[in-house]
Amino acid sequence: MIRSPAILVDTTRCTGCEECVDACKQVNDLGADRLRPGQEGVDGLSSTRFTTILRRPGDHFVKQQCRHCLEPTCVSVCLVGAMQKTPEGPVIYDSDLCIGCRYCLTACPYGIPRYEWDESVPYVRKCTLCYPRLKEGKRPACVDACPHEALLFGTRDEMLREAHRRLKANPERYLPHVFGEKEVGGTSVLYLADISLGFLGWGGHLGDEPMPPLSWASLKKVPPVIVGMSTLMGGIYWVIRRRMQLAAKAAEGEIAAMEAGGAEGAGGPDEDTPAPDPVTSRPEGSDHE
Ligand code: SF4
Ligand code: SF4
Numbered sequence: 001m002i003r004s005p006a007i008l009v010d011t012t013r014c015t016g017c018e019e020c021v022d023a024c025k026q027v028n029d030l031g032a033d034r035l036r037p038g039q040e041g042v043d044g045l046s047s048t049r050f051t052t053i054l055r056r057p058g059d060h061f062v063k064q065q066c067r068h069c070l071e072p073t074c075v076s077v078c079l080v081g082a083m084q085k086t087p088e089g090p091v092i093y094d095s096d097l098c099i100g101c102r103y104c105l106t107a108c109p110y111g112i113p114r115y116e117w118d119e120s121v122p123y124v125r126k127c128t129l130c131y132p133r134l135k136e137g138k139r140p141a142c143v144d145a146c147p148h149e150a151l152l153f154g155t156r157d158e159m160l161r162e163a164h165r166r167l168k169a170n171p172e173r174y175l176p177h178v179f180g181e182k183e184v185g186g187t188s189v190l191y192l193a194d195i196s197l198g199f200l201g202w203g204g205h206l207g208d209e210p211m212p213p214l215s216w217a218s219l220k221k222v223p224p225v226i227v228g229m230s231t232l233m234g235g236i237y238w239v240i241r242r243r244m245q246l247a248a249k250a251a252e253g254e255i256a257a258m259e260a261g262g263a264e265g266a267g268g269p270d271e272d273t274p275a276p277d278p279v280t281s282r283p284e285g286s287d288h289e
């Protein structure tokens, strides 16, 4: 897998066809958008949309997704290491470690992570830069799917070189700026555009300094008792969620056993056998640990 992978989004080439959105949904098994009553379509990120196309007046279409910051604030504020910066560069999420504090949602300067509010066992959801595909030597699914070459993939150095080449070759086509080159320490999803991208979070307010040291400076000012309470509450939440997951798995196993027993006409389970402890018993091959 290449080191420091990056996507260059050339918004002047985007037609808003959403082939990239469909490919992302497919590769991440995200399912259909969940519309609220009266809602006709979804245009923002959601737990079922890791990427989306934002429409602006004058037929401007802009792909929204995690920027895979070089120094990600979401990672720096995560108390348990669920948000992780991989050695190669993409920023990924380990749901097994997450305690549900949602600090990452509030810390992200671009407002990217989403939470599965309507799930009984909710997770944080966001683009992974197709990390599993990259490890297989493939490109991100959205890049492969784009029929208009609005998305390019390569190393960050290559994408920066290509972005500056385009700016130089067609100065009348673009604003003279590579969005993401320097903001908050730089990102791995870079943008060229002919309109301001302030609505994506690229604003002068961000500055070029990485945010993690700032977020830690703020966190240090929070009284330890509050941090301790948050961690404690997060830990309780994690235990409850784990119990729910294991209980659900145990119930599934019992139903399957009863169905198998019924099919063989062998009667129900042995009543002398103690019921498995849903917290400590782990199904064979379980990946929860
Ligand atoms: S854009 Fe937000 S969620 Fe993505 S890596 Fe940066 S801080 Fe994290
Ligand atoms: S890189 Fe992968 S996960 Fe991210 S938006 Fe593209 S297809 Fe979706």
Ligand code: SF4
Pocket: 013, 014, 015, 016, 017, 018, 019, 020, 021, 053, 061, 063, 145, 146, 147, 148, 149, 150, 151
């Ligand atoms: S597939 Fe390409 S052209 Fe179509 S919406 Fe996505 S980025 Fe734009």
